[in-house]
Amino acid sequence: MRALLVATPDQKYKTLFLTAIMTGARQGETLGLKWADVDFDRKQIHINRTFNSGRFFPPKTKESVRAIDCPPTLLHEFRLWKIASPPNSNDLVFANEAGGPMNYSNMVQRYFHKALRDAKIKRIRWHDLRHTYARLLLCQGENIKYIQSQLGHSSPTVTLNVYSHLMKNENQEAACRLEDTIFSHGSKMVADIKKEVTP
Structure with a gap:
């Protein structure tokens, strides 16, 4: 993960990748994130929507509407990016050059895969960043209920079914x-x- 970030000099994409790594948010949740969802006081991001197939949607389940704890490194990068990022009418944290929502396929092909190549990391899926987040929390011995709430799973049973092989x-x-x-x-x-x- 450190190598991936070092291989990403562009501030917007470095912050985007760090968000995925440090929060485990789904791809659409990350691309749908607005500055109003970033709570610097509580040190959390709030998942209130997802962006997929060119449209904004409510999160997939009621448990997906959630607050995810952010570590200091991510909050610091958010502050820097908020100052540097051009304003956009959608208040998006990660907008495209025209100020609209970012195209997921373009982002992955042009920036994520390039960063993996530059870092000499074998190709992984964007969703693997979410799996890595979950795996690291499990390895740290974090409570399964907490992990479930951070990932937005419908129940701890779902989390255990998906990740029990890592325990x-x-x-x-x-x-x-x-x-x-x-x-x-x-x-x-x-x-x-x-x-x-x-x-």
């Missing part, structure tokens, strides 16, 4: 935390066990 089957850290919870405060049993396993 570890072993977690020694969790087992140790359980032990600490049960036997904390100087338990004699834990002290005796530690004596036994100490070389």
Whole structure:
């Protein structure tokens, strides 16, 4: 992901790619984002619409209407891009040169695939950025309900069905935390066990 961003010198597309990487928003949600949806105070973006096939639509489900937490790096890039971006009548964060909604196919072909080539990354789909976001949150051990809410899935079950193959089957850290919870405060049993396993 870092290599992809380094290979994207254009500020608009660098901010666009960073948004996809750091929020897991769907392609249409990202292209439909308006400046009014960027909440700098709460450090979130609000998903209120999607742009597909040349039209704006409401999000696909009620759970898709959501607020996604933004890290400081993304908020910083939003601030820089808001200053640099030309105003447009639609208030779009990522408008085309004429000020209208961006064409997804053109963006992918001209900028995303080029950045992948320049970064020497094998070709991936735009949607793979969303999968990467989900995978990283899972690897960090984030709560599945939180991940579901950020991705806009209809339920945690959907998230588990899509991403359960990425979850570890072993977690020694969790087992140790359980032990600490049960036997904390100087338990004699834990002290005796530690004596036994100490070389």
